[in-house]
Amino acid sequence: MSEILRVNNISKHFGGLMAVSDVSLSINQGETVGLMGPNGAGKTTLVNMITGKYAVDSGDVQFMGHDITKMPTYQRCHLGITRTYQIPRPFPELTAIGSVAVSALQGKKRSNQSFEDALTDATHYLEFCGLFSKRNVLGKDLTLYELRSLELARALATTPKLMLVDEVMAGLNPHEAVKAVRLIERAKEEFGVTILWIEHVMAVLMKAAQRVVVLHYGKKIAEGLPQDIANDPFVIECYLGSCHA
Numbered sequence: 001m002s003e004i005l006r007v008n009n010i011s012k013h014f015g016g017l018m019a020v021s022d023v024s025l026s027i028n029q030g031e032t033v034g035l036m037g038p039n040g041a042g043k044t045t046l047v048n049m050i051t052g053k054y055a056v057d058s059g060d061v062q063f064m065g066h067d068i069t070k071m072p073t074y075q076r077c078h079l080g081i082t083r084t085y086q087i088p089r090p091f092p093e094l095t096a097i098g099s100v101a102v103s104a105l106q107g108k109k110r111s112n113q114s115f116e117d118a119l120t121d122a123t124h125y126l127e128f129c130g131l132f133s134k135r136n137v138l139g140k141d142l143t144l145y146e147l148r149s150l151e152l153a154r155a156l157a158t159t160p161k162l163m164l165v166d167e168v169m170a171g172l173n174p175h176e177a178v179k180a181v182r183l184i185e186r187a188k189e190e191f192g193v194t195i196l197w198i199e200h201v202m203a204v205l206m207k208a209a210q211r212v213v214v215l216h217y218g219k220k221i222a223e224g225l226p227q228d229i230a231n232d233p234f235v236i237e238c239y240l241g242s243c244h245a
């Protein structure tokens, strides 16, 4: 299996707080890797450094043979990196189809793609995510579940190779949470996308992930098979709040 992403010893601090500290990880093409860790562990910050939203303090990020450490976010997107947001970030005054069309244009699936082409692609991704009937609804008027689905439609519309999924289940009711997880699994089946999946619910990662990485206080404290991570006493202790990295 070939490596698609490699993160070497990256760190990020905010003032005196080390949000991510000397973390390395690699993801192979076609893999789903779970990323866990208690609240504030540095998971979203790690994703933000992979996408280029935050510059790294130190370390480097390699994607499909390119050193992307200093590359702007839009170029990383063109190379095939996309993400969903833990707290959805819709364009409040754009319709669902308009939002997804913007992503389709950004991802440049087709050369010289027209807005018409982008709307056609957007329709396809909205249908896939169960949002076709909401295509003309403004971002500000969508429910949380619909916004999560829209996040996924927008991410897929960039035609990614690697998708960074940040807590799709948070805030959803159990029925919606199951649907959201299924949507990510279907996206993998349909589009063959490699996934780094931030999730607290171990049962979801046990089923979906081949490997799980655990962060705590910004440090990588464990990595391994989902069943081994689920039974790791140190990981369990960290989630219960009694360990200190």
Ligand SMILES: Nc1ncnc2c1ncn2[C@@H]1O[C@H](COP(=O)(O)OP(=O)(O)OP(=O)(O)O)[C@@H](O)[C@H]1O
Pocket (backbone or CB within 6 Å): 014, 017, 019, 037, 038, 039, 040, 041, 042, 043, 044, 045, 046, 086
């Ligand atoms: N832009 C920022 N400015 C200052 N501090 C930040 C910023 N982003 C994150 N942090 C801090 O960095 C630490 C790691 O945050 P991060 O959001 O990466 O954690 P997380 O693992 O995603 O947590 P959660 O499970 O709650 O989403 C936290 O202490 C957080 O308050």
Ligand SMILES: [Mg+2]
Pocket (backbone or CB within 6 Å): 043, 044, 045, 086, 166
């Ligand atoms: Mg987070």
